[in-house]
Amino acid sequence: MTVDQTAGARDTAPRSAFVPVVIVGAGPVGVTAALLLARRGVRTVVLERHHDVYPLPRAVAADDEVRRILQAAGVGEEFAAIARPARGLRLLDARHRVMAEFPRATQGAHGFPQTSMFDQPELERLLRDALAHRPECDLRTGVEVVGAGVGVGQDSNGPVRVTFRRDGVEEHLWADAVLGCDGAGSLTRDAVGAGWQDLRFEERWTVVDVRTSAPVRSWEGVEQICDPDRPATFMRIGEDRYRWEFRLRDEPEPDHERLRELIAPWADLPYGADFEVVRQAQYTFRARIADRWRRGRVFLLGDAAHLTPPFIGQGLCAGMRDAHNLTWKLARVLQQDADERLLETYESERKPHARHAIRLTVAMGWAMTGGQDGAAALRRGLLGAAVRIPGLTAAAARDRATVDAPELIDHYARLGAAHRARTGIDRARS
Numbered sequence: 376m377t378v379d380q381t382a383g384a385r386d387t388a389p390r391s392a393f394v395p396v397v398i399v400g401a402g403p404v405g406v407t408a409a410l411l412l413a414r415r416g417v418r419t420v421v422l423e424r425h426h427d428v429y430p431l432p433r434a435v436a437a438d439d440e441v442r443r444i445l446q447a448a449g450v451g452e453e454f455a456a457i458a459r460p461a462r463g464l465r466l467l468d469a470r471h472r473v474m475a476e477f478p479r480a481t482q483g484a485h486g487f488p489q490t491s492m493f494d495q496p497e498l499e500r501l502l503r504d505a506l507a508h509r510p511e512c513d514l515r516t517g518v519e520v521v522g523a524g525v526g527v528g529q530d531s532n533g534p535v536r537v538t539f540r541r542d543g544v545e546e547h548l549w550a551d552a553v554l555g556c557d558g559a560g561s562l563t564r565d566a567v568g569a570g571w572q573d574l575r576f577e578e579r580w581t582v583v584d585v586r587t588s589a590p591v592r593s594w595e596g597v598e599q600i601c602d603p604d605r606p607a608t609f610m611r612i613g614e615d616r617y618r619w620e621f622r623l624r625d626e627p628e629p630d631h632e633r634l635r636e637l638i639a640p641w642a643d644l645p646y647g648a649d650f651e652v653v654r655q656a657q658y659t660f661r662a663r664i665a666d667r668w669r670r671g672r673v674f675l676l677g678d679a680a681h682l683t684p685p686f687i688g689q690g691l692c693a694g695m696r697d698a699h700n701l702t703w704k705l706a707r708v709l710q711q712d713a714d715e716r717l718l719e720t721y722e723s724e725r726k727p728h729a730r731h732a733i734r735l736t737v738a739m740g741w742a743m744t745g746g747q748d749g750a751a752a753l754r755r756g757l758l759g760a761a762v763r764i765p766g767l768t769a770a771a772a773r774d775r776a777t778v779d780a781p782e783l784i785d786h787y788a789r790l791g792a793a794h795r796a797r798t799g800i801d802r803a804r805s
């Protein structure tokens with residue numbers, strides 16, 4: 376893709392190639408942004424390289440504010456049909472003894488369960504189904520966005536030229552705005568001239584979704600195993616489906632035999648027991664935030680703008696908040712001639728919030744993996760703050776525990792620094 380912003384181009388661009396908004400990437404954030412714009416009458420073209428949704432295991436938890444956003448996008452009931460409320464979060468020690476429990480209400484401030492469990496590919500399919508019913512949205516799959524470059528005058532508010540390839544043929548579109556929802560490897564980020572700010576977390580984890588009819592010890596919430604030797608996360612994600620995440624050191628991806636050993640504290644799975652690994656994938660969890668989120672009328676949203684480990688389930692949620700924050704402003708500017716300065720508030724509002732969530736997640740990561748040297752009371756305090764993050768926007772104003780979280784973050788950041796110094800992680804990275 377070449378993103379080119381040229382004042383006056385609106386007059387020279389062929390009418391057929393002009394759309395109000397081009398969205399790069401039909402992941403959950405891009406499609407949600409398209410649906411939110413459609414409900415305000417704004418037409419979009421969504422460009423996506425793959426034909427189907429990404430099938431590997433990713434997000435499983437969303438907060439109640441995200442349920443409100445999905446409702447605003449017109450898929451509230453469809454999501455309710457695939458979601459289950461979670462009871463909360465439990466913190467277990469290495470011997471799986473409960474250190475602390477943080478319940479989540481089945482009805483939070485937004486009128487929905489404070490945490491809902493779901494399967495991301497199912498969510499993405501229902502979003503795409505909804506998109507197919509919106510005449511304002513034109514989803515073009517099998518389209519490769521091939522590069523990014525902003526020309527002279529890049530900070531102008533003039534139309535943006537998007538170039539992409541389909542079946543080896545190069546095509547162009549002109550748009551009043553481009554939303555870069557193209558994920559972690561975003562090319563739109565180059566168009567915006569953004570770089571990553573590293574928030575200092577990088578670990579290799581394996582994520583395993585299992586289907587079994589065998590009895591599994593589960594309490595209908597999320598379990599975090601705070602064991603520096605084998606930190607792990609466990610949750611039930613469906614009738615007979617379960618998610619385990621294990622931190623990997625210098626070791627190969629566990630095979631089925633090793634997985635049975637790792638899972639043994641939750642389920643006894645002798646040979647012959649019903650046990651199917653539905654999906655297994657290895658991820659390097661990182662904590663990063665783009666140093667700028669906008670250039671002219673090109674914006675970054677979702678994983679293109681921020682990356683976070685999944686420990687408090689905030690990656691997708693943050694992207695949904697981006698889409699919700701930006702789309703009504705863009706609709707106002709495009710349709711009702713609202714002041715262009717309204718668009719500046721997208722980055723100034725969303726970036727500090729996203730950074731705060733990432734820092735809290737990183738602190739949680741160190742609490743889980745940074746050894747037993749942290750005081751248990753402080754660890755519980757941090758987790759108490761962390762499980763409240765879904766309502767962060769409102770909660771920050773009213774909830775002392777959330778407001779106090781930075782102190783806990785600093786404490787765990789110090790523990791993390793000490794741990795990194797001990798283990799030589801920083802030395803290895805530099």
Ligand SMILES: Cc1cc2nc3c(=O)[nH]c(=O)nc-3n(C[C@H](O)[C@H](O)[C@H](O)COP(=O)(O)OP(=O)(O)OC[C@H]3O[C@@H](n4cnc5c(N)ncnc54)[C@H](O)[C@@H]3O)c2cc1C
Pocket residue numbers: 399400401402403404405422423424425429432433434435436437495518519520521556557558559560561562582658676677678679685687688689690691692693694
């Ligand atoms: C193991 C794991 C667990 C997670 N758990 C949670 C959780 O519980 N809760 C939570 O909130 N988040 C969670 N997340 C994070 C969540 O999955 C991501 O934040 C979310 O998928 C980001 O959505 P997105 O639309 O921004 O990007 P993506 O889902 O990456 O979508 C980007 C889209 O852009 C397309 N694209 C990219 N480049 C181009 C191009 N050049 N041309 C055309 N198309 C392009 C891609 O094909 C893709 O479809 C988890 C992540 C992982 C890995």
